[in-house]
Amino acid sequence: MSNNQFKRGELYSVVNGMATTAVARRLQKNFRNAGLDITIEQWSVLYHLWKEDGLSQLELGNRTFRDKASTTRLIDNLEKQELVVRVASKEDRRINLVFLTDIAKPLQQITYELANQTMNEALLDITKEEIDIVKNVFQRVYDNLTNKDLL
Amino acid sequence: MSNNQFKRGELYSVVNGMATTAVARRLQKNFRNAGLDITIEQWSVLYHLWKEDGLSQLELGNRTFRDKASTTRLIDNLEKQELVVRVASKEDRRINLVFLTDIAKPLQQITYELANQTMNEALLDITKEEIDIVKNVFQRVYDNLTNKDLL
DNA sequence: GACATATAGTTAGTTATGCAACTAATATAA
């Protein structure tokens, strides 16, 4: 019985991640209130394209922690809303490169503001040190669970 | 610009909650590998019933951070698998009380073990102090976002 | 007692998730 174990009664609150769920829900609500008709999942894809346009679907899936099937569907929906377009790569025709449209580009500014505002609400009384610890723990937990798959 | 703000480039990793997602996925995988045919969402409901059997759907929704529609469907599926039964309350016939069946009861032991094992994998190198901080931050973030709705 | 309001739960509609099986294109190996 290692000393870094949760008491049973606390297991679920960790697995569920109620805090991150609450943040996501609040951000979604703030998008809606601002008249933005995109889901936070769609936003998570746009977010990475704003940083680097023209990523492949697979790369987008890696960066947003999704499998390729989920990524396909998400991009289907983004394409339906004309926020992105798929362009087959010239070098490797198996690969779809995903590009932002002119409709998507102006959304960056507004959504960043809403995201920052949401984070400020969420992190109202949380210190910089606490945030650093949480981020660090998240990363290590993620590594603990994903590196093992390579062994 | 408050000092407890994430840099833009880090926003998404927080909203996404990649660590908690990874834990959930690993736990789901461990259930499957053990031949258990339940989802972690279903388990989250069973988890609360094992602690206190015969809760109403609404109460189960509160404890698992779900709205009532999601709770309805989840219990539909649990009932389909004969893991729970709905019993109308005698005092108030609007209320469905949810009870574990004899099929669900023996699952408690196995799933708790798998959950503990999963948490041990996830928290391998995380100290008790770090865990306490994360839990505390989660709770405060949750409070920050939900208390406001009451104002 | 009758009418309005609140509450618990269900249903319809849309989006998203994951797994497994599939297609098409590319890379490797005999």
Next chain:
DNA sequence: TTATATTAGTTGCATAACTAACTATATGTC
């Protein structure tokens, strides 16, 4: 160079999420 394996993406299937509109029961007020 042909056969085999790998890779990127899609599709089918099942579960789950949220919102909004709905039903049925209970409560509160006049």
